[in-house]
Amino acid sequence: MKIILPGKTIGVLGGGQLGRMLAQAATRLGYRVHVYEPQAGSPAGAVAHQEVNAPYEDLAALTAFARECDVVTYEFENVPAAPLKAIEGLTVLRPHWSVLETTQNRSREKRWLRDNGFPHARFAEVAVDGDLAAGIRGVGLPCVVKTADFGYDGKGQLKVFAEADVTAALEKFAGQPVVIEQFVDFACEVSAVVARSESAAVRVFPIAENIHTNHILDFSIVPARVASAVLAQAEKLARLVAEKIGLVGVLGVEFFVTKAGDVLINELAPRTHNSGHYTLDACATSQFEQQVRAICGLPLGAVTLRSPVVMVNILGDAWKWSGGQVVGEPAWDALLAQPAARLHLYGKAEPRPGRKMGHFTVTAPSAELAYELAQKCKARL
Numbered sequence: 230m231k232i233i234l235p236g237k238t239i240g241v242l243g244g245g246q247l248g249r250m251l252a253q254a255a256t257r258l259g260y261r262v263h264v265y266e267p268q269a270g271s272p273a274g275a276v277a278h279q280e281v282n283a284p285y286e287d288l289a290a291l292t293a294f295a296r297e298c299d300v301v302t303y304e305f306e307n308v309p310a311a312p313l314k315a316i317e318g319l320t321v322l323r324p325h326w327s328v329l330e331t332t333q334n335r336s337r338e339k340r341w342l343r344d345n346g347f348p349h350a351r352f353a354e355v356a357v358d359g360d361l362a363a364g365i366r367g368v369g370l371p372c373v374v375k376t377a378d379f380g381y382d383g384k385g386q387l388k389v390f391a392e393a394d395v396t397a398a399l400e401k402f403a404g405q406p407v408v409i410e411q412f413v414d415f416a417c418e419v420s421a422v423v424a425r426s427e428s429a430a431v432r433v434f435p436i437a438e439n440i441h442t443n444h445i446l447d448f449s450i451v452p453a454r455v456a457s458a459v460l461a462q463a464e465k466l467a468r469l470v471a472e473k474i475g476l477v478g479v480l481g482v483e484f485f486v487t488k489a490g491d492v493l494i495n496e497l498a499p500r501t502h503n504s505g506h507y508t509l510d511a512c513a514t515s516q517f518e519q520q521v522r523a524i525c526g527l528p529l530g531a532v533t534l535r536s537p538v539v540m541v542n543i544l545g546d547a548w549k550w551s552g553g554q555v556v557g558e559p560a561w562d563a564l565l566a567q568p569a570a571r572l573h574l575y576g577k578a579e580p581r582p583g584r585k586m587g588h589f590t591v592t593a594p595s596a597e598l599a600y601e602l603a604q605k606c607k608a609r610l
């Protein structure tokens with residue numbers, strides 16, 4: 230088993246907030262962190278020892294980067310898998326590129342879930358030159374059409390509820406391969422962050438209940454307010470996914486919980502997950518430290534929940550806007566005055582509507598109380 234001890238260098242592909250919080254956890258444990266990110270001035274680059282700015286397809290730059298790192302991981306799902314295959318022999322790549330390749334494309338991901346016997350919403354695939362209307366009729370209304378590539382936070386998807394929406398879907402997705410999913414009239418959405426080490430140890434963090442607004446995660450509530458059988462099933466599925474996909478690292482699993490109490494897998498992400506940010510303030514080990522431990526071959530940390538907690542995303546919308554311009558900051562003082570709240574900002578210079586700028590957590594004696602207080606804090610921002 231390959232163990233990478235503190236003092237060695239961790240390479241991170243992608244410079245967003247997930248990479249930033251990974252770099253913070255890694256440097257606390259005494260690692261060096263190098264970040265590879267196409268755009269200069271990234272959130273992760275700002276807290277790393279070194280930032281390389283080059284396209285992912287620049288094999289010379291990527292190869293030089295890989296040679297300087299003792300282990301390389303990715304924080305961004307849309308890093309192309311092909312260049313990763315090229316650096317596989319130069320360094321330790323965790324998780325393996327095949328995990329990224331399977332999960333970054335909705336068609337491959339859905340097929341993998343189906344072929345491995347995991348519960349998921351019924352779906353059909355339509356190729357670039359395929360018959361989308363026939364595909365929609367095959368799945369039946371209501372359904373959701375999603376681009377096969379580069380989808381996240383509800384980007385590149387359209388709900389089709391009535392015949393009239395079919396025309397809109399034909400226009401929107403012309404010339405793109407898509408996946409058509411049955412619309413799930415879910416009772417709620419939950420998620421799990423699972424870590425697996427090379428020695429096959431597996432730990433699943435407490436399940437989060439997720440509330441989305443405009444397809445973007447708004448609140449994560451932990452413990453999730455669902456039946457214990459649902460919690461057990463979500464945990465079991467997350468563990469099985471990690472084992473079957475051969476994970477070495479951390480992976481987020483998003484689920485739909487149906488009104489009948491069935492747990493369906495919606496999506497997999499082979500990295501830390503937005504819904505796992507609560508672990509920074511409420512768990513014995515954070516998901517970022519767990520990622521470091523898993524990719525470096527250290528023992529996995531305890532996932533014990535220290536307190537009920539709610540995480541709230543802070544989007545660019547929280548800034549004061551007038552005529553399309555930012556005219557004021559959120560009221561940080563109100564949030565910082567609340568002893569139960571903890572603020573995390575990602576150092577992004579330019580707020581934009583829908584852009585994740587930071588998050589905060591609120592701990593309280595129960596999930597309900599934490600949720601109430603979190604909503605109040607959000608309203609005061």
Ligand code: AMP
Pocket residue numbers: 350373380381382383384410411412413414415418441444483495496
């Ligand atoms: P995704 O980008 O696939 O994670 O979708 C973003 C959000 O859209 C999900 O978290 C759900 O709230 C909603 N959504 C996606 N797919 C479906 C579906 N098949 N049925 C109902 N809602 C969905």
